[in-house]
Amino acid sequence: MSNRPHTAEAIWEAADLPARRLAGVALNPSAPTDVLLRLLACDSAVVRMSLCRDRDLPREVVDAVLTHPDHRTRRFLAANPHVDPAQRARLVEDPHWLVCAWLGQGPGYEHGRSELPEHTVVRMLTTYDQEHLGTLYRQVPRSARWTFPSHPEPKVRAYACNWWSELTVRERSALLADPDKEVRENAQGKGRHLDPEYVERALPDRPCHARTHLLLHGALSRRVVEQVLAAPAGREDLAMIAANPSLPLDVLALLARDPDPHVRETVASRPELTAQQRRELAEDPHPAVRTRISLHPALTEEERAAIDYQVDSDQTFGRSDIPAWLYDSAKSRRLALSSHPVLRRQAASDPALPPDLVTRLSGDPDLGVRVLLAQNHPRAPADLLLRSFLEYTGRERWRLTTRPNFPTTELAGHAEAADPMLRRLALLDPQAPAATVDRLTTDSDPDVRADAARHPRLPPRRLTELLDDGELAHQAAANPVLPPSVMHRLVAALDD
Template identity: 30%
Template sequence: MNLDAELSALAAQKDLPADLVWRLLRHPAARRSMALLRQDLTEQLIEEIIELGSARSLAANSSVPADVRARLAEHPEPSVRCAVAASVTDDPLGLVARLADDPDPSVRSFLAMNDHLPPELLARLAADPEPGVRSSIIQHQRDAPNRVRRALLTDPDPDVRRNSVLVYSPASDLLPGLLADPVTRAAAVRYAAPSPELAADPDPAVREAVAAHPDLPTGLRDLLADDPDTFVRNAIAARPDTTPALRERLVTTLETDSPLAEWVLSYRRNPNTGGSPPAARPILTREQAEALLAEAGL
């Protein structure tokens, strides 16, 4: 770990003596770390952090007093208001509604990430004029109310519609329209019964979705095993119900000159499960902390 990272970790260390915290304020990375992570910031420390230019990190700290976050919600820098919007509660009353009216769409996009929004405000953001705000709801509100889901699934923006179908299960009355829409058809396939028509769709993304469908009949599986598209055949090879002999035959047809395409194909057949979590950083004694501060000239 380099010196900046060690100082940042020390700045967030629980029960760190106050005099060491104040010394760490002089180091920009350590100051941002304490502003973001410490739960014991005093009023004086908060004012000093703001004065030294780390208001954005402070705004993202849910442990600072409500009046401080409300004050930061009026900050002239949009990035500071974004940090507040992402997790602030409606304290004082009306704060989240003010953020929903922020003139900068990035602030409203960050507000759409907030887990504390009432349904009526989420519905209001789902009708925001900026597609990026509406897309933020899809990315961060997986349990959005039904009226919000319906609005996004029928959104006028094609990217919003497509991404909505990837995240939300559509109501049965919306499914025919989503399957008829070229933009959403591939994503909607998972909610429909596989059919010969879908398996013969001119869009390879649709055929790939059919090939990955959990209820794919054996006949369609064997038909798609001979599909001209590599990714469709790869989806058949990845199926748990594909016979070993068929899988072995398919893999021999998946060779490509592109290392990236080869990696993608292989990953889809054998997705990894992620690495081990990082090791916990050690707690420094005062003597160790003093030595680190001295090394940094603090």
């Protein structure tokens, strides 16, 4: 078995200083194509990883990666979030299973959706082993939803069953009666949780994933409900059936007065609640229950405002994981005009929110509303983005700086701030004084030092010094003002 490191972390740890320096050159946006091609041909795993995984590539370099003899190098391109997905798709016929598996996995969730061409997805579904499809569902174009249920290839129709809840009655019926056995079995498997007798037979008697799924989504018979009420297998069982749409209304009423506040909080989300039940939950002694019922769609704004709810601002306000096409414009408008900050937060996450509501929510008194708007709307204004970064200190804060309209001028004044994130902010300013950039290469924070080493205003003398720095050589070599002559010299050292 090969002793070569395989994970990204192991590859990086195994690299020496010259290799890490060349990995920086591989990421340099000013690197000429001939330099990139020479790096691709070198024997360093960390260099090829940086080049093929962590940046966009000219077409000529992509062509060379596709025919590279090392499958580990090709696999990096298969999951590269920076290149056009159509370029990644060119690996669909790769002869090595690992490359195919990485293509099926695709870029990580943190990079958002990266949709492969529909014909590529079809090719993968019809030729790949199931274990190589990874998170392919995140790479399927939305257009496939309309074509896959009636596709001529049985494996594609079988895959369409994964969207069971979105399929029309006619599409479901056709898949249940499909001439192909695999398609029928997939369709039956997706729909069988709607059969109370099946749920009764299949429900495990111990806490596990299968029990959770059936208690939350299965059609619950009266017998199953009574079993759970009498002897729950886990502490969450009552809350799970409280969330199940098939729960009988008399049991819902019973759980609305359950001693466990988590169960009552779950009940408070149910649309079937009567006015009396809503009033009782609005006066619940537990704040989480009152807060949950304050979001109920049946309440008027006056009723909502009368509830003593609590809004938590100490949480993550980041990218929404709801696909843009699932937002309803009329609902978003209604929520944006609500007096309840949590409902306005929901509206603020809609990337298609119209300009008048963007303007309105940009000045919202709630921090969560402003930050969520800044994180998710492609036209969030510059002043909102900067204000959100200055005021919000939670997770995904730095992502705000990557939003389309984030301002980069007049930021250098933050270079003296106590908060290292603000000192990093100063380094986004392309006009930051060279002396300031130089000083920040010795900052106490490693991220600040790394950003300073990449800054185009870094004095040439200091940039040259950092190319031999054990910590910052990688970042210095990626600095866009590094002269091409220096890049060629560093690459030429590969032949020595």
